[in-house]
Amino acid sequence: xxxxxxxxxxxxxxxxxxxxxxxxxxxxxxxxxxxxxxxxxxxxxxxxxxxxxxxxxxxxxxxxxxxxxxxxxxxxxxxxxxxxxxxxxxxxxxxxxxxxxxxxxxxxxxxxxxxxxxxxxxxxxxxxxxxxxxxxxxxxxxxxxxxxxxxxxxxxxxxxxxxxxxxxxxxxxxxxxxxxxxxxxxxxxxxxxxxxxxxxxxxxxxxxxxxxxxxxxxxxxxxxxxxxxxxxxxxxxxxxxxxxxxxxxxxxxxxxxxxxxxxxxx
Amino acid sequence: xxxxxxxxxxxxxxxxxxxxxxxxxxxxxxxxxxxxxxxxxxxxxxxxxxxxxxxxxxxxxxxxxxxxxxxxxxxxxxxxxxxxxxxxxxxxxxxxxxxxxxxxxxxxxxxxxxxxxxxxxxxxxxxxxxxxxxxxxxxxxxxxxxxxxxxxxxxxxxxxxxxxxxxxxxxxxxxxxxxxxxxxxxxxxxxxxxxxxxxxxxxxxxxxxxxxxxxxxxxxxxxxxxxxxxxxxxxxxxxxxxxxxxxxxxxxxxxxxxxxxxxxxxxxxxxxxxxxxxxxxxxxxxxxxxxxxxxxxxxxxxxxxxxxxxxxxxxx
Numbered sequence: 001x002x003x004x005x006x007x008x009x010x011x012x013x014x015x016x017x018x019x020x021x022x023x024x025x026x027x028x029x030x031x032x033x034x035x036x037x038x039x040x041x042x043x044x045x046x047x048x049x050x051x052x053x054x055x056x057x058x059x060x061x062x063x064x065x066x067x068x069x070x071x072x073x074x075x076x077x078x079x080x081x082x083x084x085x086x087x088x089x090x091x092x093x094x095x096x097x098x099x100x101x102x103x104x105x106x107x108x109x110x111x112x113x114x115x116x117x118x119x120x121x122x123x124x125x126x127x128x129x130x131x132x133x134x135x136x137x138x139x140x141x142x143x144x145x146x147x148x149x150x151x152x153x154x155x156x157x158x159x160x161x162x163x164x165x166x167x168x169x170x171x172x173x174x175x176x177x178x179x180x181x182x183x184x185x186x187x188x189x190x191x192x193x194x195x196x197x198x199x200x201x202x203x204x205x206x207x208x209x210x211x212x213x214x215x216x217x218x219x220x221x222x223x224x225x226x227x228x229x230x231x232x233x234x235x236x237x238x239x240x241x242x243x244x245x246x247x248x249x250x251x252x253x254x255x256x257x258x259x260x261x262x263x264x265x266x
Numbered sequence: 267x268x269x270x271x272x273x274x275x276x277x278x279x280x281x282x283x284x285x286x287x288x289x290x291x292x293x294x295x296x297x298x299x300x301x302x303x304x305x306x307x308x309x310x311x312x313x314x315x316x317x318x319x320x321x322x323x324x325x326x327x328x329x330x331x332x333x334x335x336x337x338x339x340x341x342x343x344x345x346x347x348x349x350x351x352x353x354x355x356x357x358x359x360x361x362x363x364x365x366x367x368x369x370x371x372x373x374x375x376x377x378x379x380x381x382x383x384x385x386x387x388x389x390x391x392x393x394x395x396x397x398x399x400x401x402x403x404x405x406x407x408x409x410x411x412x413x414x415x416x417x418x419x420x421x422x423x424x425x426x427x428x429x430x431x432x433x434x435x436x437x438x439x440x441x442x443x444x445x446x447x448x449x450x451x452x453x454x455x456x457x458x459x460x461x462x463x464x465x466x467x468x469x470x471x472x473x474x475x476x477x478x479x480x481x482x483x484x485x486x487x488x489x490x491x492x493x494x495x496x497x498x499x500x501x502x503x504x505x506x507x508x509x510x511x512x513x514x515x516x517x518x519x520x521x522x523x524x525x526x527x528x529x530x531x532x533x534x535x536x537x538x539x540x541x542x543x544x545x546x547x548x549x550x551x552x553x554x555x556x557x558x559x560x561x562x563x564x565x566x567x568x569x570x571x572x573x574x575x576x577x578x579x580x581x582x
Contacts, residue, residue, distance in 0.1 A: 011372050018369040026357045029398075098353025102414070105317050105349075106370040107342040264321045 015108050019116025020123075026090070027120045037082025038128050042135065045075040048198065060203050062229050068141040073224040074197035076132055076157055077217065080125045081192060084161040085185040087121035088168020092178040110256050118165040118252075122158040129157040145227035152237050156224060159244035164188055166251025173258035196221050220244055267294040270422055270454050271316065275325035278311050285311040287478035288325070293456065293471075295421075298448050300469025301458040302563065304575050308478040309458040310350060313426045316456070317347050330422055343371070346420030348411045350427050356400030360391055360410050363399065364417060371418040378417070385413040389443065405436035412443060423447065425457045429464060441468055462563040462575060474567055481570040486563060493561040493569050495531035497521055498539060500546070501555035502528070513545050522568045532558075 027034070049067040056067060064070050094100040094117070103113050133143070133150055143149050171181045194208070195217040204212055212218055220243050223236035271293040278286040286308040293299045303309050314320040316329055318338035326333065332340040354363060361382065368378035386395050389409035394402065399410065408428060415423060425444070429437040445468065447453040459465055465472050466486050473483040482489055495518060502510045503526075510528045511520065517538055523529035532538045536558060546553060559565070567575050 014369055015372075018366055022355070022358065022362070022366055025362070026355070029357045094355070097355075098349055098351055099355050100353075101314075101319055101349050102347070102353050102367075103370065104319055105342060105345070105347040106367065107339055107372070108370050263319065 012109050012112055016112035016116050016119075019103075019112055020119035023087075023090070023117055023120025024123050025120075027124045033086070034083065034124055034128070037079055037086075038131065040082070041075045041078035042132065044078065045071050045136075058203065061200060062225070064229055065142060066140055068136055068139060069143075069229055070225065071198065072132075072136050072141055072143075072228050073153070073221045074192070075136070076129050076153060077160065077197060077221060078192055079128045079132060080157045080160045081164060081185070081188045083121045083124050083128070084118075084164035085168050085182065085188060087118045087161065087165040088172050088181045088184065089178045090121075091117050091169050092172040092176065092181045095172060095176045096178065110259055111252065114166075114169055114252055114255050114259070115162070117169070118162050121165060122161040125157045125161045126154045129154045143228050144231040146232060148232055148237070149227040152227060152240055153224060156220065156240050156244055159241065159248050160220070162248035163244050163251050166248060166255050169255035170251065170258045173255065173262050191215060191217060196225075216243065216247065267296075269293065270295045270331075271299075271327070271329050271456060273312075273316070273325065273327035276312065276315060276322050276327055277324045278308075278315060278320065279323045284478055286315070286322075289475070289478075289480055291327075291473070291480075293454065295454055296448070296452050297471060298444070298455040298457060298469050300465035300472040301456065301475060302460070302462065302465045302472055302567070302575075303458075303475035304460055304573075307475045309460075309475055310426055311478075312475070313349070313424055313456070313458055317345060317349075317424050318342060343418075344421055346415035346418070346423040348408075348415040348423075348425050348428060350430070354399045354402075354407055354410060354414075357398060359396050359398055360386060360402075361395040363410065363414060364395075367414045367417045373418055381417070385416055386410075389413045390439070405432050408432060408436065408440065412440065416447070419451075420453070422454045422456070425455065427458055427460065429459070429461065437464075444468055460575065462567070466563055472563065474563075474570060476567075476571045482566055489563060489566045490561040493531070493565045495533050496536055496561060497529050497559040497565055498532050498542060499523055499527055499529040499557045499559065500542075500553055501526055502551055502553060506551045509549055510546060510551050513549050513551070514542060516545070517542050521565070522572055522574060524574070 045068070048071055052067050055061055056064060062070060091100070133153065137143070168181050168184050171184050175181070194211050195215040196212055197217065201209055201212045201218060220240060223240040226233065226236045227240065269292050271291060273289055273291040276286055276289040277284070289312055301309050301312065311320065315322050315334060316327055318334055318341050321335065326335070328334070329341045330344045334341060364382040364386065365378060368382065383392070386392055389412055391406060391410055391413065394406060399407065402410065412428065429440055432440070441464070444455055444457070448455055457468060469486065471483070471485055472489060474481050482492070500510060500514065507526065507528060514520070514528050514530045518530040518533040521529040521531055539558060543553065543556070564575055
């Protein structure tokens, strides 16, 4: 609806870019709010690495030099989850204060509005990931897959923001309240613990193992972890990037549908 | 004259609540149309439907010749919208918002570099362009909101309660800008307000909405003429209210008024005041206060709905 053909694509591109800029600028201007999402996962990683150094000798545990290597993906996913739900609350804030209406009343396709709102948080997540990587390397972690694997980590972090943020946006449209969106955070938080993030699934038992093995987060964390521990593999990279990219497409489409339903519901 | 906004049988439900109950509109190019009604009358819901932010439950409307359901994109390109409460991201600066709005409307950067400062100057925000909007006063936000809605030089402008909560000076400034847009650029303005004075000052034509239905429509002069006679309002002690009513209704039809007062339309004009006062005196009623009003839009509203507009007492 923003024009036709090539010029329409160009317009949508610059609109998405400008909306992205807006959310990046917004993040930069409230940078302090990013810190807890960075410090908490790092603290947890430090404690776990100290406490669990002995599990490295357990039969079935991946061959790693340090628990740090094992916990790196978990630390990143956790750091990302903080900013991602916040991005959903920001949309709820836009709904509450009416800014979303301003965007909707202008000739912009619906998806750049939603994608742009998350893009700032995605950029922040990438930066957080780079900081975490640097600190882990400083404290002796090793990324076997090399710089390419690190790049994959950074991109996966950004894509995960779109997945979780898209879900939070669906909640935002359903409820229109910041508080309700904030309530999705514990859900994400728990689902990280119920995945392979902190422990390999092959060493789990019972229903917990079943849940963790079927948790989409595990499907993303496992190939990422193999890139960190075992070395570069294109197949792992494709799985690590492809799954969150596909999930992001699903959650953001769901958010667009929720938006359209919001306009129409009598 | 080309009709630029037309609605027929517009209805919108929210669950069991009927917010808008069959509204018909026909607004010509170049008009300033005032949509007057109390809080919750359905003004904003009508605006949201006309600006493609909400689908109607039934009925249809065209804006600038385009259907609000099937040609929403074309309408969005044509219209400027300043909604209630000046919705602005507090973390951004004035100039950033202008640029964002311009890009959303696909305006080339070279154009906005020239037009942006012009617009901000016209609404008196030049000194504040690089400050975050969070630090703006209510009046400044409204003026920025108006500037934003004008970035793409729209032919049709929707203003939803543009001066609610503003001080008199800011209100006057905004009125002046709306008049200028209308007379200099020929912009059609659809304005909602709960202020009678605002509708009277700005609008060439007024529709009064109450409980989702249009109850009156016409020029302010036409509407006031329908009420006809001037209103005589008399304040007396509570114990004399009944007697006062008996006496006064002999001179004209009773009109709604506040507690402790009796109001009538003087069917034979202001000359009757002396006779009314004499009759009250004879009946032993002490008059505390007396006022004579030429018909106002408030009288039109009261005449149509049996109630006074909220907050109108503070206005006069």
